[in-house]
Amino acid sequence: MIIDAWGQHPTLRHAQDPMFDSLRSWTKTPAPTEELPVSTTVALMDQAGVDKMLISAWEAPCNSMISNEEVEGFVAEAPDRFVGVGSVDISKPMDAVREVRRCVQERGFKAIRVLPWLWEVPPTDRRFYPVFTACVEEGVPFCTQIGHTGPLMPSEVGRPLYLDQVALDFPELVIVGGHIGYPWTEEAVAVATKHENVYIDTSAYTAGRYPPELVRFMQGHGAAKVLFGTNYPMMPPAQALKGLDKLGLAEDKQALFLGGNSQRVFGL
Template identity: 60%
Template sequence: MSDIIDVWMQHPTARFINNPIFESLRRWTGGQTVEETPPASLTLGLMDEGKVNKGLISAWYAPHGDMISNEEVKELVDAHPDRFAGLAGVDLRNPVKAVQELRRCVNDWGFKGLRIVQWLWELPPTNPYYYPLYTACVELDVPVCLQVGHTGPLRPSETGRPIPYIDQIALDFPDLIIVCGHIGYPWTEEMIAVARKHPNVYIDTSAYTVSRYPAELVSYMQSDKHKVMFGTNYPMLTHAQCVESLESLGLSEVALERFLSGNAKRVFGL
């Protein structure tokens, strides 16, 4: 099998796992709260079990503070550079400091992009708070990674709509690389339409196992080999769960290689 790169995962801290906003996800997945941050060896072992070579691990910032800090991501990347690459998080509400932090993460620490989870802020991605960061991503030549589709946590889903939001961003920033995680369900056809329309828009499959990929997404993956990337949303799903039944997708050898790693290497410069 091809190399596998996970473009959306977290090495969770205790304050990430235990956060009340994930209570509904813990109920669905059977996850538990923890007393301390799990060791890196746990995450690496689960990656090995799923034969995942490398993961883009995200920092998480929300209005109440950091759930996984950029410093914690850097520490893991520095300790395991062959297995992890970093995605920055920032505080949207302070645009100047947010841009400065993004520049530090990319220029000084080698991070590969910016992750913003819109539902944490309850702000659509066309809100003015985002636009200085999009400009910085273009200047730094790194992707912005956004969430699309409904929210598992009990927060409003409107901020995850591909149309009008992702469509509008791609029009306003034609040079911005936009990676849309969580496939866009239940607006998957909208998400595919936006990815077809804009050469700078991509999709990742995080938060879904193969058996739950919508048929229209599978058809798109078979016909357009350079727009969809593999993701898990670990620790919500394990890597082994997300690679199970890959053969059922019916992808050609070329399409499978690009989905599992080739597109990620190109888009994120890995």
């Protein structure tokens, strides 16, 4: 089984947002002009042999780029293929806590994701802590971005070392840091090694471009700590899997990476 730990089925307002212009310059693709059908995303998953994709809401300051309600609707269109991941407005702590509970209890979502660079504060900011508490209480992972940002926003808030303090304060919290933490991948590996409940996902990178320190971690003591991800639609699943055979992973460790770890971490 292959599970994509980080995807989005985008709304048009998300896909057209000017903050992604820098990413479009990399991929040499224009901003879309029409809503993307769910069937298109599922077809691209089929092409790459991806069984399930965790699709995320996007809450930014004063801007719901992909709402939790929209994610719920996308999941309803492909319930055997999509798994919902909610997001919350951290500027309203009590509303955020209530929304975490609603996402899990009423919508059946399996995780919550908040991106520090969207808020321009690290995950140690006090506004994140009620969200962490709610995730622990509801028994779902907190997903976030680590590493530099493709959009032209400050990268420093994505230093993986910030998660060290979060994990110390919330040892029960399951944390998944997406985008491998580059250029601080060694920090990400160190934090995931130190803390039982900290994981790394490989979204936004093709398998052939994983840093050597991450590959060594996957080959050795970190086999149960790294999850496959794409960051779709920025990267189609087939592209994200390119170079997989060159990682030198034993069969059992490759199975964990592609799906087993996500099954366990997200309770799928």
